[in-house]
Amino acid sequence: MVSYPDSGGAERSLAIRRPPSVASSRASTVRRHRPHRSHFGGSSYQPQNEFPVFTHTGDVEIIIASGRKEQRYLLHRLILAQCSGFFEAGTSEEWSRAQAEGSAAQTQIPPILGRIPENGSQQQKKRWRYELDWGQGEDEIPMLMQKVSILTTLFGGDVGQGPPPVRNKPATPQTGFFRSMANFSALNIPQSSQDPSDDIFRDYDNLFRVFYNYPPALDPINIANAYVECKSLLQLADMYDALEVIGPRVDHHLLRFQGRLFKQIAKYPPSYLKLGFLARSKAIFSEALIHVVGQWPAGVNQLRGQTPESVIELIEDKVDELEELKSKIEGKLFRLTFTTSRGERVTPSNNWLDWMAMSLFRQWLAENTTPPPAPILKSPRSSTGAPPPPPAAVMNTGRIFRLIGTGGSSYLQHDELKRFLRINPENYTRDNLRRFERRMEELKNIARDVVKPLMRNFLELDLGSGGGLPYLTCTKIDERDFPWEE
Structure with missing residues (x-):
């Protein structure tokens, strides 16, 4: 404060103020930089709310991990249920309640599904969690396993500690057919030196990308590689009852090869017949079927027992x-x-x-x-019980x-x-x-x-x-x- 004598001898107090231009400039600077402030140790990280992690709206968490590699998805139940019968069943109210009550009974923890918050000011939503189970042996197929769904508050906190993971999974209509389709005929494609788990990561990423109307990452140049990737993606879609969504994408991708595709079908008609059936591709299925019928019964061993009756x-x-x-x-x-x-x-x-x-x-x-007529003379060993010669x-x-x-x-x-x-x-x-x-x-x-x-x-x-x-x-x-x- 600074005192100035006035005409009456009384003192007058005035506050020293900054020039208006300085004050406005500082306020403008503060406002300009305010959105970049962070409460996480000075980091400028912003929560993601787009594929593959919808931080604000996602309610289905999917974790695919192998060793140090991990891929996390936070997606929407509505979209997953629309695209996949597996997720429609696994996130249904009946399934979630049954799994929560069953797990709670085993662990003596009361089920938390349907809990109404005491504090009405906090909104709650249900979240599901899936983790990829790689299985015990090489013959087992990696499969997503559901954890018990939990309730989370609007501010991110869990309502309670959930029960242990649920190992059960809803049955998919075509799982048996998928296992029979797993043995597609080899196409003499050189094996890649990459980690086999990389293919699993790729297939799941392509699956979810198609669910969200993104183009799958499939080889656009080498048709042999594209066939393997499309076949693997279709097998995965068959597991999760999502062929109706995945099939048209695979069909669209392969048909872009045009003449090269039809030449490949002529070389491997039984393999492409199975792929065309899975993809519900009329063009691929018809082309392969004409070759198979023309050569029948040459492809019978590759088809019988591996395709529907x-x-x-x-x-x-x-x-x-x-x-x-x-x-x-x-x-x-x-x-x-x-x-x-x-x-x-x-x-x-x-x-x-x-x-x-x-x-x-x-x-x-x-x-x-x-x-030619069958030979009249019998084999010398036929009388000893030896099997007859193979038919012509x-x-x-x-x-x-x-x-x-x-x-x-x-x-x-x-x-x-x-x-x-x-x-x-x-x-x-x-x-x-x-x-x-x-x-x-x-x-x-x-x-x-x-x-x-x-x-x-x-x-x-x-x-x-x-x-x-x-x-x-x-x-x-x-x-x-x-x-x-x-």
């Missing part, structure tokens, strides 16, 4: 339809004939050379569409029909016709050979028209440059054929 039944139905069509076509081919100028059917008596051309064609067709492999006639559909010099070529006529030297002349070749060419043209129904191609794979496949691809897949549409 509905898929096997669909394959067998399509194989039966194809065999029925082939039988009708074969009957027409064997009945092909020439007629004379009078309209009579050619016989050895009225046109020997034309009849020989028809006979050679039928003989070639019979040899290439009929399995099923004959796939697709290659023969493709040759007929191609026509020209693809079969019964010039040299073969020449050798045939030379069997009877009396009838072998240059004129007869030329006439024999012309008549055989006419017969081939007729046969090519007959087999056109078998030459249809319903694959997305371009067969033009590769010269076709050794089996038929005329199997048509309708909307009602997809087994998941039932």
Whole structure:
């Protein structure tokens, strides 16, 4: 304080004040830096409220840990329950109450679910916690295990100490099918040197990313790696009853490979058939199914017991339809004939050379569409109880029909016709050979028209440059054929 004498001799006290500009500047500085203050030892950390940790709104905590590596998620029950039947059941009121009461009875701790706070000023919410259990052995599949849900106050404090972890887990509808699908056929992909647990971290992260409408982190360049990652993600989704959400994402990612995808399907049709079924991908499933039916029963060992019976039944139905069509076509081919100028059917008596051309064609067709007869002689050891010899492999006639559909010099070529006529030297002349070749060419043209129904191609794979496949691809897949549409 500073005293100044006034005219009356009395003293007047005045407070020394800073200049207004200084005061306003300081206040502005304080306001500018105030949001950056922290109550945590001077750190500028701000609570996260976005994927994968929703600090303010999340109510389902998921911990995936292996050694020093740990990934924490704080997500929303509503979203998890909408995307996964596992989480819908595990976070339901009935399940949570039953687990809390059961655990409380074992540990003599009263259940805390449904507790009403005495202090009405503090709001409470329920929170669930899951931790990944890696299992005891290599055969066990890592699985999320639920801890008993607890109530937390709006200010972050727990209402009470919860019971020990609950080891039970709600049953998922397709868990058995998942275990049977775990043995996908190997695709000769080099094994990575990374920790196998890294794949688990990746799969769970992709699972939750898709739940929150983020694109999964899948290989966009190497289709073999993308297949492995997609297969693993689908298996995980099957475990947690989330195929309806994960399947379309996998389908979208693989279809981006376009032509490369269809070439891979042609190489490994049974594997992609299983993947297409899990992903509910009509494009992948149809493409693989056409290959499988055309090669059947080549892929039976990779599919039977590893796919639902509905898929096997669909394959067998399509194989039966194809065999029925082939039988009708074969009957027409064997009945092909020439007629004379009078309209009579050619016989050895009225046109020997034309009849020989028809006979050679039928003989070639019979040899290439009929399995060889079983040997008459028995094995010397059969009388001692030794197992009988394995049955002959099923004959796939697709290659023969493709040759007929191609026509020209693809079969019964010039040299073969020449050798045939030379069997009877009396009838072998240059004129007869030329006439024999012309008549055989006419017969081939007729046969090519007959087999056109078998030459249809319903694959997305371009067969033009590769010269076709050794089996038929005329199997048509309708909307009602997809087994998941039932």
